[in-house]
Amino acid sequence: MSRVAALACVMLALVACEREHRRFSEVAPASGRPTHVTPQPSRNPAEGNAWAIAQGKQLYEAYNCNGCHANGGGGMGPALMDATWLYGSEPQDVYTSIVEGRPNGMPAFGGRIPDVQVWQLVAYVRSMSGQTRFDVRPARSDHMRVKESEQARRPERPVTAAPSGRP
Amino acid sequence: MPGAQEIVDWWNAGRRRHRRRVAALGVALLVALLTIIVAVHSDHHALAAVGEDGQWLRAAGDYASTRYSPLAQITAANVRQLRPAWSFSTGGARGHEAAPLVVGDTMYVVTPYPNVVYALDLRAGGGTVRWKYEPKPAAAAQGVACCDVVNRGAAYADGRVVFNTLDAHTIAVDARTGRELWNTKLGEINRGETMTMAPLIVRDRVLVGNSGGELGVRGWLAGLDLATGAVAWRAYSTGPDRDVLIGRAFRPFYAADRVPNLGVTTWPAEAWRIGGGTMWGWISYDPELDLVYHGTGNPGPWNPDQRPGDNKWTSAIFARRPATGEAVWAYQLSPHDLHDYDGINEQILLDLDIKGRRRKVLVRPDRNGYVYVMDRATGEVLSATPFAHVNTSKGVDLATGQLSLNDEKTPVLGKVVRDICPAAPGAKDWQPSAWSPRTGLLYVPHQNLCMDVESVETGYIAGTPFVGMNVRMYSGPGGHRGEVTAWDPVNARAAWKLKEPFPVWSGALATAGDVVFYGTMDRWFKAVDAKTGELLWRFQTASGIIGQPITYRGPDGKQYVAVLDGVGGWAGAIVSADLDPRDTGAALGFVNAMRDLPAHTAKGGTLWVFALP
Numbered sequence: 001m002s003r004v005a006a007l008a009c010v011m012l013a014l015v016a017c018e019r020e021h022r023r024f025s026e027v028a029p030a031s032g033r034p035t036h037v038t039p040q041p042s043r044n045p046a047e048g049n050a051w052a053i054a055q056g057k058q059l060y061e062a063y064n065c066n067g068c069h070a071n072g073g074g075g076m077g078p079a080l081m082d083a084t085w086l087y088g089s090e091p092q093d094v095y096t097s098i099v100e101g102r103p104n105g106m107p108a109f110g111g112r113i114p115d116v117q118v119w120q121l122v123a124y125v126r127s128m129s130g131q132t133r134f135d136v137r138p139a140r141s142d143h144m145r146v147k148e149s150e151q152a153r154r155p156e157r158p159v160t161a162a163p164s165g166r167p
Numbered sequence: 168m169p170g171a172q173e174i175v176d177w178w179n180a181g182r183r184r185h186r187r188r189v190a191a192l193g194v195a196l197l198v199a200l201l202t203i204i205v206a207v208h209s210d211h212h213a214l215a216a217v218g219e220d221g222q223w224l225r226a227a228g229d230y231a232s233t234r235y236s237p238l239a240q241i242t243a244a245n246v247r248q249l250r251p252a253w254s255f256s257t258g259g260a261r262g263h264e265a266a267p268l269v270v271g272d273t274m275y276v277v278t279p280y281p282n283v284v285y286a287l288d289l290r291a292g293g294g295t296v297r298w299k300y301e302p303k304p305a306a307a308a309q310g311v312a313c314c315d316v317v318n319r320g321a322a323y324a325d326g327r328v329v330f331n332t333l334d335a336h337t338i339a340v341d342a343r344t345g346r347e348l349w350n351t352k353l354g355e356i357n358r359g360e361t362m363t364m365a366p367l368i369v370r371d372r373v374l375v376g377n378s379g380g381e382l383g384v385r386g387w388l389a390g391l392d393l394a395t396g397a398v399a400w401r402a403y404s405t406g407p408d409r410d411v412l413i414g415r416a417f418r419p420f421y422a423a424d425r426v427p428n429l430g431v432t433t434w435p436a437e438a439w440r441i442g443g444g445t446m447w448g449w450i451s452y453d454p455e456l457d458l459v460y461h462g463t464g465n466p467g468p469w470n471p472d473q474r475p476g477d478n479k480w481t482s483a484i485f486a487r488r489p490a491t492g493e494a495v496w497a498y499q500l501s502p503h504d505l506h507d508y509d510g511i512n513e514q515i516l517l518d519l520d521i522k523g524r525r526r527k528v529l530v531r532p533d534r535n536g537y538v539y540v541m542d543r544a545t546g547e548v549l550s551a552t553p554f555a556h557v558n559t560s561k562g563v564d565l566a567t568g569q570l571s572l573n574d575e576k577t578p579v580l581g582k583v584v585r586d587i588c589p590a591a592p593g594a595k596d597w598q599p600s601a602w603s604p605r606t607g608l609l610y611v612p613h614q615n616l617c618m619d620v621e622s623v624e625t626g627y628i629a630g631t632p633f634v635g636m637n638v639r640m641y642s643g644p645g646g647h648r649g650e651v652t653a654w655d656p657v658n659a660r661a662a663w664k665l666k667e668p669f670p671v672w673s674g675a676l677a678t679a680g681d682v683v684f685y686g687t688m689d690r691w692f693k694a695v696d697a698k699t700g701e702l703l704w705r706f707q708t709a710s711g712i713i714g715q716p717i718t719y720r721g722p723d724g725k726q727y728v729a730v731l732d733g734v735g736g737w738a739g740a741i742v743s744a745d746l747d748p749r750d751t752g753a754a755l756g757f758v759n760a761m762r763d764l765p766a767h768t769a770k771g772g773t774l775w776v777f778a779l780p
Binding site: 061067070071103105148 | 309310619623745754756
């Protein structure tokens with residue numbers, strides 16, 4: 001039995017390696033992005049990495065993101081699984097949202113979360129609307145099934161709406 | 168102090184006795200007398216049965232929270248002719264839960280965040296803006312408002328309009344000019360504290376409480392000085408007796424509650440500091456007993472395994488002295504609450520014949536699904552009867568006051584527990600009932616929802632949610648999601664029930680014309696026969712209704728009925744906050760039950776005022 005498990009682990013690891021090595025694919029550019037962009041790496045190292053995104057999914061719960069954004073459908077904070085972005089959908093935009101916060105109630109997590117984890121969160125948040133590659137997105141949840149898996153999500157075409165559109 | 172115009176109005180109201188006496192006095196005396204008269208006058212306002220003078224001075228109408236108006240021009244016989252007289256856009260896009268106020272010839276409306284106050288001049292027949300006051304609350308408050316950025320209304324006394332802002336300030340403005348008189352900061356949004364409730368003013372005390380039960384906020388009710396806004400006292404719902412203002416006068420009815428510091432000992436160490444029990448609902452006042460009654464919200468987090476114990480005094484009712492805040496009795500409706508059954512609903516103060524005896528009672532249609540009829544002098548539960556479908560509990564033992572739970576519905580860590588009824592918003596949430604002394608019925612707007620839950624371990628991070636529960640709600644038995652129940656509290660049974668497709672998230676209003684008004688989330692403002700529930704009239708507004716209808720006599724002597732539309736609130740957040748129904752757990756699981764709402768209404772707040780032709 002344990003040999004089977006070990007074999008499965010190795011297989012899994014190999015699959016993960018394979019996925020990590022694939023080329024990063026570009027996403028459709030968002031329209032009307034804010035002009036100010038915090039200088040950050042233009043590519044998120046976590047973006048094409050299934051393990052990193054799975055980490056992001058767990059951190060999303062551990063840091064209570066889910067309390068405000070639910071499982072992407074929103075609540076106290078806006079939906080993150082839909083096509084509409086208030087502050088842009090690019091990795092650096094999402095990074096800025098998390099690190100600097102946003103005026104209408106998004107707390108600034110900068111200094112409270114290690115940078116590596118922020119990038120994992122960024123990749124997971126983008127996975128919710130299918131902005132990351134299909135094969136690296138989480139296929140299941142540890143919890144009560146409240147939505148289809150991120151992997152099953154059809155990618156949205158991101159639209160950036162002016163934040164003032166949310167009174 | 169009321170302004171000159173008001174004094175003149177009063178003067179002209181025909182109190183000749185005073186006038187003759189004044190005429191005989193010198194100028195200095197006149198001033199002194201005026202001051203006294205003004206004081207008496209404002210007290211008279213407060214104690215008069217609501218609406219006798221055609222005004223509506225506080226969200227619930229009267230101190231007893233009956234939402235009953237003796238105005239009777241609009242009757243069951245003629246209400247079919249009711250039509251819109253005028254309307255007014257508030258410019259707000261989020262949930263409008265407030266009751267408008269009418270004082271003299273002016274109407275006051277508070278919007279959801281950004282909490283703009285409008286004074287509308289009623290003299291020209293419509294509503295002309297007399298002034299507009301913008302408090303400009305901190306924008307970040309929006310992110311910590313659990314269930315939409317609502318406001319439940321203002322209160323009027325002594326020439327002041329007093330209201331709360333989402334960023335936890337209480338503000339008094341001059342009713343005539345809109346000038347800010349005082350502005351008191353009461354809470355910290357960085358800790359998740361907001362304010363959404365409508366204040367109650369008792370003599371020179373403004374009573375206000377906080378929101379944030381989903382963010383580990385420690386709940387309180389505060390008494391402010393009406394003249395200056397200074398905090399006279401603050402009574403916490405959890406913690407040591409001295410913080411809860413439990414002292415020598417405290418005499419709860421049930422012996423088990425007469426133990427010191429239950430607000431500490433019924434919690435794991437220090438958990439009471441982040442344990443909820445917020446006060447975002449209703450307060451009533453009995454001038455004869457000189458007691459105010461208020462509830463307390465749910466304990467936090469929702470995950471009950473993280474807070475073993477009764478978690479006192481969350482999900483409870485308190486009787487307090489308005490001057491000092493001192494607790495006189497308390498009763499916990501849902502000890503160690505398992506399902507977010509906040510205890511903040513309204514308490515209607517009535518004198519009823521219960522089992523052949525005249526009793527001063529408090530009637531509380533609670534979130535846990537029972538109508539409690541209590542002796543309001545002592546805190547004794549006289550009856551507790553389910554008014555909706557309940558499977559989480561099996562009744563209340565009247566000897567001990569204890570709610571007996573159904574263990575099958577207890578959340579289990581990491582396991583999905585299904586078919587829990589009522590769901591987290593309860594059989595009835597904040598939406599206030601109305602009472603008619605003419606029919607002896609309480610008109611209770613409420614919902615019919617059940618839920619599946621999975622409790623999960625959660626950590627406290629200040630200013631973020633502290634919930635620990637995955638929730639998915641859906642309609643209860645029958646498939647309809649809303650009900651209006653006409654409840655007979657003497658015989659503890661429903662006289663009739665109306666079904667509505669969506670939760671009835673608006674308040675109710677009862678009038679001497681034997682008409683009951685309420686609004687629906689699918690945009691209908693309805694008038695039904697107070698005796699039978701028969702639908703008499705309805706009008707389709709612009710957006711879904713979750714506000715509190717009121718009635719008043721206009722300067723032209725006609726009776727008007729007013730209500731704000733503007734869908735939202737916890738139930739309507741799917742529309743007001745553009746939530747995504749593909750996540751059935753959005754808005755703490757409410758979205759799953761409301762997926763079809765966007766097909767029936769868009770957002771946007773409008774005040775509607777109706778009259779007979």
